[in-house]
Amino acid sequence: MNRNFDRYAGIVFFAIGTAFVIGSRSISTSAYGSNVGANVFPLVLGILLALLSIRLVYETFRREKTEKQKENLDYKRFGIIFAAAVLYAYFLEDLGFVISTFLFLMIGFQTMQRGRIWVSLIISAAFSFGVYYLYVNVLDGSLPGFPAWLF
Amino acid sequence: MSTVEYLLHGLGTAMQWHNLVFVFFGVLIGTVVGVLPGIGPMSGVALLIPITATMTAGLSPEQAATSSIILLAGVYYGAMYGGSTTSILLNTPGESSSVVTTLDGYQMAKQGRAGAALAISAIGSFVAGIVSLIGLIFLARPLSEIAIKFGPAEYFSLMVLGLLAISGLAGKSMVKALMMTAFGLLLATIGIDNVSGVERFTFGIPELYQGLEFLTVAVGTFAVGEVFKTILEREGNDGKLAKINRIMPTKQDLKDSAAPIARGSILGFLIGLLPGAGAILASFFAYIVEKKISKNPEKFGKGAIEGVASPESANNAASGGAMIPLLSLGIPSSGTTAILMGAFIMYNVQPGPLLFQDHPQLAWGVIASMFVGNLMLLILNMPLVKVFAKVIDTPTKYLIPLIIVFSVFGVYAVQYSTFDLLLIMGCGLVGYFLSKNDYPLAPMVLGLILGPMMENNMRRALTISNGDFMIFLQKPVSLIFLIIGLIWITVPLILKLRGKNVIINEEG
Numbered sequence: 001m002n003r004n005f006d007r008y009a010g011i012v013f014f015a016i017g018t019a020f021v022i023g024s025r026s027i028s029t030s031a032y033g034s035n036v037g038a039n040v041f042p043l044v045l046g047i048l049l050a051l052l053s054i055r056l057v058y059e060t061f062r063r064e065k066t067e068k069q070k071e072n073l074d075y076k077r078f079g080i081i082f083a084a085a086v087l088y089a090y091f092l093e094d095l096g097f098v099i100s101t102f103l104f105l106m107i108g109f110q111t112m113q114r115g116r117i118w119v120s121l122i123i124s125a126a127f128s129f130g131v132y133y134l135y136v137n138v139l140d141g142s143l144p145g146f147p148a149w150l151f
Numbered sequence: 152m153s154t155v156e157y158l159l160h161g162l163g164t165a166m167q168w169h170n171l172v173f174v175f176f177g178v179l180i181g182t183v184v185g186v187l188p189g190i191g192p193m194s195g196v197a198l199l200i201p202i203t204a205t206m207t208a209g210l211s212p213e214q215a216a217t218s219s220i221i222l223l224a225g226v227y228y229g230a231m232y233g234g235s236t237t238s239i240l241l242n243t244p245g246e247s248s249s250v251v252t253t254l255d256g257y258q259m260a261k262q263g264r265a266g267a268a269l270a271i272s273a274i275g276s277f278v279a280g281i282v283s284l285i286g287l288i289f290l291a292r293p294l295s296e297i298a299i300k301f302g303p304a305e306y307f308s309l310m311v312l313g314l315l316a317i318s319g320l321a322g323k324s325m326v327k328a329l330m331m332t333a334f335g336l337l338l339a340t341i342g343i344d345n346v347s348g349v350e351r352f353t354f355g356i357p358e359l360y361q362g363l364e365f366l367t368v369a370v371g372t373f374a375v376g377e378v379f380k381t382i383l384e385r386e387g388n389d390g391k392l393a394k395i396n397r398i399m400p401t402k403q404d405l406k407d408s409a410a411p412i413a414r415g416s417i418l419g420f421l422i423g424l425l426p427g428a429g430a431i432l433a434s435f436f437a438y439i440v441e442k443k444i445s446k447n448p449e450k451f452g453k454g455a456i457e458g459v460a461s462p463e464s465a466n467n468a469a470s471g472g473a474m475i476p477l478l479s480l481g482i483p484s485s486g487t488t489a490i491l492m493g494a495f496i497m498y499n500v501q502p503g504p505l506l507f508q509d510h511p512q513l514a515w516g517v518i519a520s521m522f523v524g525n526l527m528l529l530i531l532n533m534p535l536v537k538v539f540a541k542v543i544d545t546p547t548k549y550l551i552p553l554i555i556v557f558s559v560f561g562v563y564a565v566q567y568s569t570f571d572l573l574l575i576m577g578c579g580l581v582g583y584f585l586s587k588n589d590y591p592l593a594p595m596v597l598g599l600i601l602g603p604m605m606e607n608n609m610r611r612a613l614t615i616s617n618g619d620f621m622i623f624l625q626k627p628v629s630l631i632f633l634i635i636g637l638i639w640i641t642v643p644l645i646l647k648l649r650g651k652n653v654i655i656n657e658e659g
Contacts, residue, residue, distance in 0.1 A: 013334065016334070036609075036613040036618055038351060048333045049333040052333060055326050073383045073384065078379065081551070082576070085576055092559065092572060104552065107552075108555065112382075112547070112551060142567075143563070
């Protein structure tokens with residue numbers, strides 16, 4: 001349990017709730033044949049979320065301070081894989097499924113554990129080609145193929 | 152047609168060869184998902200939706216929906232079988248509903264009775280699966296016939312009840328659970344309003360006009376979030392697997408566990424019916440009950456076979472019971488059934504009272520397939536349990552990147568958009584931090600799915616009443632639902648104030 005996290009999350013959710021309340025005021029208040037418009041539902045829920053967030057922030061002040069457990073999180077490995085995953089998602093259409101998946105898997109495997117590069121190479125290649133072949137040629141699905149500039 | 156006739160028809164559907172293949176893969180993947188600690192039934196089902204969507208592309212829409220749901224449901228109850236394997240052999244539950252099984256299961260394994268424990272949990276799961284199926288067959292249709300009389304006001308209140316029940320039991324803090332529910336419902340309002348056609352909260356971003364796709368959010372928060380957690384917290388399997396000697400339980404084992412299995416099945420089924428209470432609660436309750444009525448309760452925790460048989464039956468029965476509100480009312484009662492409901496909606500099939508009228512082939516086909524699936528699971532889990540135990544050894548370093556690839560592939564195959572891919576990564580990050588700090592994610596996904604339905608029903612009811620909110624209190628059935636919902640969240644609060652420990656449902 002992290003008091004600080006709860007406090008910040010409370011503030012963020014309060015902001016989200018308020019934003020929905022403000023946003024819903026600019027939505028039309030009636031629909032044809034009904035005097036209940038598209039604004040009611042988000043308005044009520046936004047208020048509810050904001051109130052609950054206030055309650056949460058209030059709770060964090062009341063709660064006694066718990067001693068902080070020092071956690072040993074692996075930020076380095078996570079950072080590399082997360083960055084790689086975001087790049088993978090972003091460039092999937094540009095690079096095509098096979099190339100981007102292969103690159104991501106290589107980075108992923110090697111970040112999780114260095115060494116045995118041949119095993120990583122074989123698994124990555126087999127997986128990226130295998131899934132692409134199965135999905136596109138056998139199941140007739142559609143995935144971004146190889147980039148045009150390659151050929 | 153009578154129920155039996157419908158069921159035979161369903162069996163005919165389930166026995167078509169392609170559906171048999173689908174059940175088989177469903178339960179097989181389910182068992183593997185249950186065995187692997189990093190991935191639970193929720194992310195397993197979410198990840199498989201897009202893949203089944205492609206696999207069934209050649210079939211007619213209704214057949215495609217039937218086959219896919221058959222597979223996905225198989226993953227759901229298959230995971231309940233698989234979860235016990237790691238609990239017993241490794242003392243780490245493969246998914247959260249098998250937590251209790253570790254208490255006695257691992258002790259049994261230490262005494263060299265791992266095989267018997269695994270066999271009893273497979274047999275118990277099978278019996279429970281059948282019990283819950285019988286319940287499902289006899290309860291689903293009558294319930295849907297009642298539900299069909301509900302108007303929009305009743306439906307709205309029923310959904311309020313469902314959401315309150317889930318929030319009341321999910322996670323350590325009810326405030327947080329309610330916040331997540333409200334947040335999920337708010338997220339559901341993004342996009343074009345399907346009553347009046349106005350755009351809401353889209354900020355002119357074209358990707359948002361359709362609204363946030365539930366599949367993307369579910370895959371992101373559950374599958375990718377779980378992966379991030381594994382990386383950050385360096386989780387892995389360092390423990391040593393217990394040896395499996397003989398698999399067949401002795402006569403004494405069978406005699407000792409027959410009654411607990413029966414009690415666990417019935418109890419689990421009833422708990423599974425309740426909204427918000429899922430397989431985890433069921434297994435906890437079953438264990439406590441067994442310990443209470445046992446002649447020598449000191450045996451528990453030291454390798455009592457009753458302590459394995461009862462909770463393992465209960466969690467499987469609960470997963471069957473949870474199908475009832477989904478199929479007959481169209482209201483999911485747990486995270487995994489919420490994701491199953493998303494799959495129904497993707498195929499343009501609305502679960503609920505009309506399901507049995509409009510799509511009898513689908514409804515009864517799925518029910519009958521659960522019978523076939525349970526039989527397959529029994530066969531798979533008894534002799535092949537040693538093979539599945541090997542799955543535990545899958546190195547995390549290969550598994551983690553592959554799950555991310557599967558998430559990306561799965562979402563792209565359905566959505567064809569880079570925006571959704573980036574959204575998964577964002578949801579994964581948010582999901583990890585939220586669940587780490589006890590913000591339950593299941594209510595959020597449930598809110599996201601129920602949001603549009605709930606809003607439509609609310610507005611329909613308000614249109615009938617000319618904007619008078621009292622309609623929800625004036626209709627008796629609706630009032631009852633609201634009162635039950637209120638009780639549901641106040642009772643745990645009062646219990647907590649009195650300093651009692653409330654069992655909570657954490658689905659993962």
